[in-house]
Amino acid sequence: MTPPGLPAPPPLGASALPAGTYDGQVVVVTGGGTGLGKAIASEFGRLGASVAVVSRDGTHRAAGVAAVEAAGGTAVGVPCDIREAEAVADAFAAVEARLGPVGALVNNAAGNFPAPAEDLSPNAWRTVVDIVLNGTFLCSREFARRTIPTGRGGAIVNVGASYAWTGGPGFAHSAAAKAGVKNLVETLAVEWAPYGIRVNGLVPGLVPHPDEVEAIAAVPGKYEDQDARVPAGRVGEPRELAWAATYLCSPYAVYISGHSLVVDGANWQRRHTVQPPFTPVREQLGRGPFDPASSRRTTP
Numbered sequence: 084m085t086p087p088g089l090p091a092p093p094p095l096g097a098s099a100l101p102a103g104t105y106d107g108q109v110v111v112v113t114g115g116g117t118g119l120g121k122a123i124a125s126e127f128g129r130l131g132a133s134v135a136v137v138s139r140d141g142t143h144r145a146a147g148v149a150a151v152e153a154a155g156g157t158a159v160g161v162p163c164d165i166r167e168a169e170a171v172a173d174a175f176a177a178v179e180a181r182l183g184p185v186g187a188l189v190n191n192a193a194g195n196f197p198a199p200a201e202d203l204s205p206n207a208w209r210t211v212v213d214i215v216l217n218g219t220f221l222c223s224r225e226f227a228r229r230t231i232p233t234g235r236g237g238a239i240v241n242v243g244a245s246y247a248w249t250g251g252p253g254f255a256h257s258a259a260a261k262a263g264v265k266n267l268v269e270t271l272a273v274e275w276a277p278y279g280i281r282v283n284g285l286v287p288g289l290v291p292h293p294d295e296v297e298a299i300a301a302v303p304g305k306y307e308d309q310d311a312r313v314p315a316g317r318v319g320e321p322r323e324l325a326w327a328a329t330y331l332c333s334p335y336a337v338y339i340s341g342h343s344l345v346v347d348g349a350n351w352q353r354r355h356t357v358q359p360p361f362t363p364v365r366e367q368l369g370r371g372p373f374d375p376a377s378s379r380r381t382t383p
């Protein structure tokens with residue numbers, strides 16, 4: 084008989100934090116219009132925050148704003164490509180003008196696609212590192228530059244990935260960038276604690292959502308028996324990430340900084356007593372042999 088695994092979480096709408104925990108607070112969520120970012124933005128809204136949904140894509144911004152409003156919060160959509168320092172500065176200025184000073188920042192925006200490392204073009208590598216690592220740094224720096232002089236303090240949460248610790252075969256660019264993001268959590272937590280700014284990481288496990296990017300969704304076997312592939316016996320729910328994000332930015336976590344919280348049902352440390360046969364990355368991704376002539380873009 085299969086043991087029951089970890090229990091299901093409380094329903095959407097429940098919260099461990101008191102209602103109104105974020106009343107009067109302004110929260111920026113990058114990539115807050117899709118997937119886990121949208122769930123996180125909604126949860127801040129439910130707890131009273133005014134949320135800025137920062138995204139390149141107008142459709143995504145509208146979806147994020149609608150989700151926050153449906154949860155009872157106030158939201159604005161702010162366009163920004165987080166790879167551009169000036170665009171980030173402009174976006175924060177726009178948020179301040181419309182909602183007021185920012186008290187919390189969730190660096191959720193990311194870019195990713197699976198590819199064997201030998202297939203990556205310089206621009207493919209640069210693009211993911213630019214969005215994930217440089218974008219996270221630029222948004223964090225902007226938040227700190229605006230917050231330090233005021234003495235208000237605040238909180239940053241960087242969405243990470245467990246392959247920051249382990250390496251991520253098939254995702255060399257994203258894994259390296261996420262390792263940088265995790266390291267940044269630890270550095271910035273120390274640098275900015277004197278100013279009352281906390282910096283933490285939040286690491287999702289297997290948490291399916293309807294906005295998964297096509298290239299990742301197309302990985303062979305991705306959606307087969309997902310529950311059975313987690314020690315918990317089930318995948319995670321977006322709201323479980325959102326609860327963790329709202330907790331980490333809240334007054335109940337004011338002594339937590341420099342920590343990366345993994346919310347993955349004990350998946351990332353799993354090992355078999357005898358490992359299953361090894362499958363090379365090209366085979367996992369359904370690729371043929373490496374072909375230098377057609378290696379620039381090899382996913383559908």
Ligand code: HXC
Nearest residue numbers: 193194195196198204206207210244296298379380381382
């Ligand atoms: C190989 C690819 C590719 C693919 C793009 N490139 N997609 N190479 N396989 N599937 C290459 C392009 O050919 C180009 O290189 C370079 O990458 C830049 O591509 P653009 O399309 O011009 O970039 P851009 O428009 O800026 O889009 C960035 C993006 C896109 C990352 C490619 O997918 C995006 O915007 N994604 C945002 C959402 C997202 O990815 N979320 C995933 C989060 S999940 P050349 O050399 O041709 O110019 C996550 C954690 C997952 O991060 C952990 C579990 C797996």
